[in-house]
Amino acid sequence: MTQNQVISTLAEKLENNPLVLGFLLVGSHARKNVYTASHYSDIEAYIVVKDKDIKKLEKELPNLVRSLGKVIFSYKNQWAGFSTVFKNLLRLELPLVKLSDLSSVFSRPTAQDVEVIIDKTNGKLEKILSARPKTIDLERVFLDTVTDFWYMAIVAIQYYKKGEYWNARHAQEVSMIPSLIKFIELLENSNLLLLESNKRIEQLVSKKSVEMLKEICSHYEKDKIKKSLEKNIKEFSSLSVKIAEKFNYKYPTDIEKAVKPQLENLLKS
Secondary structure: OOHHHHHHHHHHHHHOOOOEEEEEEEHHHOOOOOOOOOOOOOEEEEEEEOHHHHHHHHHHHHHHHHOOOOEEEEEEEOOOEEEEEEOOOOEEEOOEEEHHHHHHHOOOOOOOOOEEEEEOOOOHHHHHHHOOOOOOOHHHHHHHHHHHHHHHHHHHHHHHHOOOHHHHHHHHHHHHHHHHHHHHHHHHOHHHHHHOOOOOHHHHOOHHHHHHHHHHOOOOOHHHHHHHHHHHHHHHHHHHHHHHHHHOOOOOHHHHHHHHHHHHHHHHO
């Protein structure tokens, strides 16, 4: 199935499920203007259920996604909830939301689009979505980012001085550079901060800023990133086999056989 077919079929099945109170698209498939979905985008959607029914619906999710197409694997993603990868590498994220958690889950600014496909909450969902803030406190973002950047700069350089070079690199790239990107966005187009994402900054910020980031990041050149990804996949595959053999673990080779060749072909194309 195509992305749109998966969404429409999923909506049809959830509409007829008595446990489902709501179905909402978020992310690139919900956006109409800025970095909308591409062929490589995942599908991010929330399913709303009554608190007492969440365990029941969790048990139904594996069969539900298998009805949508050929599944390579599904699992509970620590960041995105129940996640599935289909044969063509399409990713579907389906976190479940308790009715009592609606306010906290859908509290982000209205710039982060939400498309409501199913709503059986008797107006509760509509009320919560309409109450979302239109903007954010940019000065608070500025002050918090300043403090966080300098704290992590101390952390990174102290790691470096201890000879912990991986930790120094990690601290810079997961905190210091994202802080820098926040300031680039604040200076060039503060509306980007409402999206709370660094996605597609190459298309959204100035070329001068991108060139500056290339000088700072350990790997930013296209060819270096490609070689790094190729090497990473190769070494991970090799280590997985060695660990499985050493400790007599069962290694899920079916996942690797289905995924690895496709990723290698994507990197070559």
